[in-house]
Amino acid sequence: MMNIRIVSVAVAAVCALGACSKATPSGPAEIFPGAEAPDHRNHAYSMTESLDGTIRIYTKESGDEAWLYEMHKEGNSWTDPVRMDLPARQRMKGASFSRADGSLYFATDAEMPPPFKGKDLNIWRVEWNGDSWGDAEPIAGDINTGANETIASIAEDGTMIYVSNRPEMDGFGYGLGEAHQDESGAWKVTKFLTDLNDVRTDDHAVITADGKRIFFYSHRTPKEGGADIWTSTRGADGTWSTPANPGPPLNSEANEFGPGLSGDGQTLFFSRDGVLMEIPMEQALAGLTEQ
Incomplete structure (x- = not known):
């Protein structure tokens, strides 16, 4: 009995020093744990x-359609996701709260005013008044074109990073552009x-509130999986650094895409094979210090 008591006291002493404390959770976690796994079209x-x-x-694809779903925090829990009632034909995606x-x-892909035609994607804006959403309208300026504009993210200083497949981006497909508002409020490239x-x-670009870092997904190499999330930082002269792949634990052998930010900027949201993660x-940036 004496030996058992001695061992118990020793274990308690070790735990008091922190050796028995639980390890801090590391790596991504599912935002909707236990939810049914999506297929390749969902x-x-x-x-x-x-x-x-x-x-x-967040954006949720369903076949050829894409819709935005919203959740509201009530106390310490979130409401069930509800599809948003905003203008669209079949595609509504790439939401981003302006940090400005x-x-x-x-x-x-909602119908645009003349001279725009077709069913391409364009950037719109809407405000939350505390109880409901206001009237959504396409943004003024030269961002929207006859090509697809898929997302626009805005930092506190008013810098917009947006994505389009207009030819000027890189001549091949979807790429990133930078824009600011002029004195009239119109967005200019x-x-x-x-x-x-x-x-x-x-695609799927997002800029941090301080305007010093962007995240986006790319199929470029070297990569961990089919698609990875990459990042670039903005220097004092306004130029962006060569994109870097943070690697694990953010990226894996799966497909990572669709980065987004929490309101305080301390959490990175993203999708792993279509499953929302945080x-x-x-x-998320730990892998950069090891490279």
């Missing part, structure tokens, strides 16, 4: 969260980020 991605952390919106004014920017764009698709920002 993916969820590009989750965005309002600045106050009370609204989450809190409004929601999203891509939709500042530059096409041809130094960042690859001959393969670069990871602390410091863990």
Whole structure:
């Protein structure tokens, strides 16, 4: 009996020093744990969260259609996702809360005013008044074209990073561009980020609130899986660094795409083979310090 007591006291002493504490969870976690796994035509991605952390919106594909779903925080829990009632024909995607004014920017194939024609995707904007969404309208300026504009993300300083497949991006497919508002509030292209764009698709871009880092998905190499999330930082002179692949634990042998940010910027949302995931920002970038 004495030996058992001695061992128990020793174990208690070790635990008091922290040796028996649980390890801090590391790596990505599912946002909807236990949900049915999606098939290849039913993916969820590009989750965005309002600045106050009370609204989450993400894209969900269903066959050839894509729709935005919203969730609202009530106490310590989230409401069930509900499809948003915003203008669209069959495709509504790429939502992103502006870090400059809190409004929601999203891509939709809704009918545009003349001279626009066709059913391509364009960037629209809508505001939340605390109880409901206002009237959505296409943004003014030269961002929207006859090509597809799939997402626009805005930093606190008003820098917009957007994605389009207009030829000026890289001449091959979807690529990144930068824009700012003029005195009238219209969005004007500042530059096409041809130094960042690859001959393969670069899409689902999001810029951090401080405007110093962007995340986007790409099929470029070297990569961990079929598609990875890449990142680039903006220097004091406004130029963007050569894109880097953070590697694990953010990227894996699966397909990672659709990055998005929490309201406080401390969590990176993304999709792994169509399943919505979240990871602390410091863990998402941990692989860069090891390269």
